[in-house]
Amino acid sequence: MVKIDRMEIDDAGSDPKRLAKAILDQLPDDTVMVPVRDIAKAIDIYEIREEQLSGLEGALIVPKEKSEGAILINKDRHESRKRYTIAHELGHYVHPFHRANSPDGFRCKKNDLAITKAKPNDPHSRMEQQANEFAAELLMPARVVASFVRDTGEADLTHILELARRHDVSREAAARRYIPRIGDPAAIVFSKGGVIRYARSNEFFPKLSVCRGGQVPHQSVSALSSAEIGEITGCVEVAAHTWLQKTAGVTLFEQTLAQQNGFRMTLLTAEIEEVEDGWGAPSF
Ligand SMILES: [Zn+2]
Structure with a gap:
């Protein structure tokens, strides 16, 4: 069973790569395929629900203080894509400055998951880029x-x-x-x-x-x-x-x-x- 100390993540600051590293450092040394679903569970994501989502690739439903949460992912996708979406939502979950863009939580579209460069003065695209940076580092250190x-x-x-x-x-x-x-x-x-x-x-x-x-x-x-x-x-x-x-x-x-x-x-x-x-x- 994967055990992750959330305090270690809280101490990592706001850099997406450091946040991912704070999790990776707590996995066994020989880990290659990162157990992203187990990690989610270990940091109080109580459910990963697979649904047919229209216009969305994934979502994170969390209370304001992000003490726990649920992740929604598009069920019509390959496992590799699902893993990426879960990692992306975890990025929003662990990032100390990310706040939901709707009352229902973070709602991420296909385009959001492809943002590698944030547009200047656009907090939404900045958050999406950071979640992607986190996901890439988590899945492929x-x-x-x-x-x-x-x-x-x-x-x-x-x-x-x-x-x-x-x-x-x-x-x-x-x-x-x-x-x-x-x-x-x-x-x-x-x-x-x-x-x-x-x-x-x-x-x-x-x-x-x-x-x-x-x-x-x-x-x-x-x-x-x-x-x-x-x-x-x-x-x-x-x-x-x-x-x-x-x-x-x-x-x-x-x-x-x-x-x-x-x-x-x-x-x-x-x-x-x-x-x-x-x-x-x-x-x-
Ligand atoms: Zn997102």
Whole structure:
């Protein structure tokens, strides 16, 4: 049985990552798949009810002082998605400054669960972003993901799928956690039906020429691949201008995975030639 001392959480302050760490520190050292339902129970969430919710992904019903509470989640979802929603609601529950946005408690929409950057001067989006930051850290602790990335080496879609499986999170959530921790230039592009949904690049990756709502480039592996759903393609070199704004000195590689209902995940990695300035060999 999971035992969590709520005092330890109360002492953690208001930083979402520290709040998650205050819980993780109380779990056995070898925990990989975080028992999010047991954690909820251990901190006085007396019920996690699964219902058909219209327009909502999850909700937290709590009295003002948040001494106990109940979580509602959408029953028509995969377990990995349910786990994320529970973790998100726990974020609202443990955060000392979060107050309900309605008399019925916290009501969180699908879009709220995707907020990674809060809009300026918008307390609602700030709360949602913090709950998401908490959920990501709780389900995939940065320390554990970093050591996974170190052990697995070069970026590869199979590693993202493995990360998702280990932590029982969605592949998309795993990819968002994976990309920033890769030490070489890497980006992930999420698309549906040939249209870009969004992309995430790490700090080393050159600027993409595609943007949200645009078409997946016609000459890309992602557009041309005939691989079946669930089959990861090899990592192949593609012309850098297919995906990038500036291509000088860049060798680009693409790997893709077709998913259900037209969804697709594409991993881009790059090798960037160091440009020497000044003392390089003269080019006649
Ligand atoms: Zn929320």
